[in-house]
Amino acid sequence: MARRKQVYEGKAKILFEGPEPGTLVQYFKDDATAFNAQKKGTITGKGVLNNRISEYLMMRLEEVGVPNHFIRRLNMREQLIRQVEIIPVEVVVRNIAAGSISKRFAIDEGTKLPRTIVEYYYKNDQLGDPLVSEEHITGFGWASIHEIDDMLNMSLRINDFLSGLFLGIGIKLVDFKVEFGRLWHDNGDMQIILADEISPDNCRLWDAKTNDKMDKDRFRRDLGRIEEAYQEVARRLGILPESGPSDVQGPATMQ
Numbered sequence: 721m722a723r724r725k726q727v728y729e730g731k732a733k734i735l736f737e738g739p740e741p742g743t744l745v746q747y748f749k750d751d752a753t754a755f756n757a758q759k760k761g762t763i764t765g766k767g768v769l770n771n772r773i774s775e776y777l778m779m780r781l782e783e784v785g786v787p788n789h790f791i792r793r794l795n796m797r798e799q800l801i802r803q804v805e806i807i808p809v810e811v812v813v814r815n816i817a818a819g820s821i822s823k824r825f826a827i828d829e830g831t832k833l834p835r836t837i838v839e840y841y842y843k844n845d846q847l848g849d850p851l852v853s854e855e856h857i858t859g860f861g862w863a864s865i866h867e868i869d870d871m872l873n874m875s876l877r878i879n880d881f882l883s884g885l886f887l888g889i890g891i892k893l894v895d896f897k898v899e900f901g902r903l904w905h906d907n908g909d910m911q912i913i914l915a916d917e918i919s920p921d922n923c924r925l926w927d928a929k930t931n932d933k934m935d936k937d938r939f940r941r942d943l944g945r946i947e948e949a950y951q952e953v954a955r956r957l958g959i960l961p962e963s964g965p966s967d968v969q970g971p972a973t974m975q
C-alpha cells in the first residue's frame with residue numbers, strides 16, 4: 721500500500737495528505753505532553769477516544785452554526801478534515817479559575833470568574849506559547865482585527881453551547897483552548913473556521929457534583945485514572961466506541 725504523505729506531526733496528532741485536494745487526514749496519537757513538552761507520556765486509548773469526542777463535539781457545533789474543519793471519521797484514530805491555514809493564535813476561554821490564570825493572579829482554583837474571560841496565546845513552542853494581546857496579534861500580522869473578531873465571537877458561541885451540553889451530562893466546562901484556520905472557497909472568499917480538536921486534552925472538565933477532574937490535568941498533575949476519566953467523558957456523551965475498541969486497552973467499561 722502506498723505510504724501516505726505526512727504533512728505535519730504535532731504532540732498529539734499527525735496530519736497526512738487527504739484523498740482529495742483541500743482535505744487532510746488527522747490521526748490521533750496516544751502521546752501526551754505537558755508543560756511545553758517537558759513532561760511526556762502515553763495515555764492508552766486516548767487517541768481513539770479523542771477522535772470520537774472531537775468528532776461528536778464538532779458535529780454538534782456545526783449544527784448550531786459554528787463552521788469547522790471536520791468532514792467525517794475514517795476509522796478508530798483518523799478523521800477527514802478540511803485543510804486550512806492555521807492562525808498561530810490559541811484562544812483560551814475561561815469560566816472558572818484554574819491552571820495558569822489561578823497562578824498568575826493568585827485566584828483559588830475553582831473560583832467562578834465574575835465573567836467569562838478570553839485570552840490569546842501565540843502558538844509557538846520555542847517561546848512556550850506566550851500570552852499576547854490583540855495589539856500583538858495585529859501588529860505582528862498573525863491575524864487581522866476582523867479575524868480576531870470572528871475568532872472571539874465563535875469562541876464565545878462555542879463556550880455557551882459546550883457549557884450547556886456538558887452541564888447536561890453532569891460536567892462543568894471550566895476552560896478550554898481552541899484554534900482557528902482560514903478556509904478559501906473556490907470563488908476566492910475566505911472564511912475563518914474552527915480547526916484542531918476539542919477533547920479532554922484541551923478542555924478542563926470537572927464533575928459537576930464532586931469537582932473530580934476528567935481531563936488532561938490528571939496527567940499533568942499525576943492524579944492517576946487518566947484513561948478512565950477520558951472514557952467517562954465519552955461514556956456520558958454517549959459515544960463510547962461500539963464495536964469493541966481493539967486498540968483501547970482500558971478497563972472493561974468499554975462496550
Ligand code: UDP
Nearest residue numbers: 812818819820821895896897921922923924
Ligand atoms: N491548553 C491547551 N494547550 C496549551 C495550553 C492550554 O489545550 O498549549 C488548554 C488547557 O488544557 C486548559 C486551557 O487551555 O483547558 C487553559 O490552560 P492554562 O492557560 O490554564 O494552562 P496550563 O495550566 O495548562 O498550563
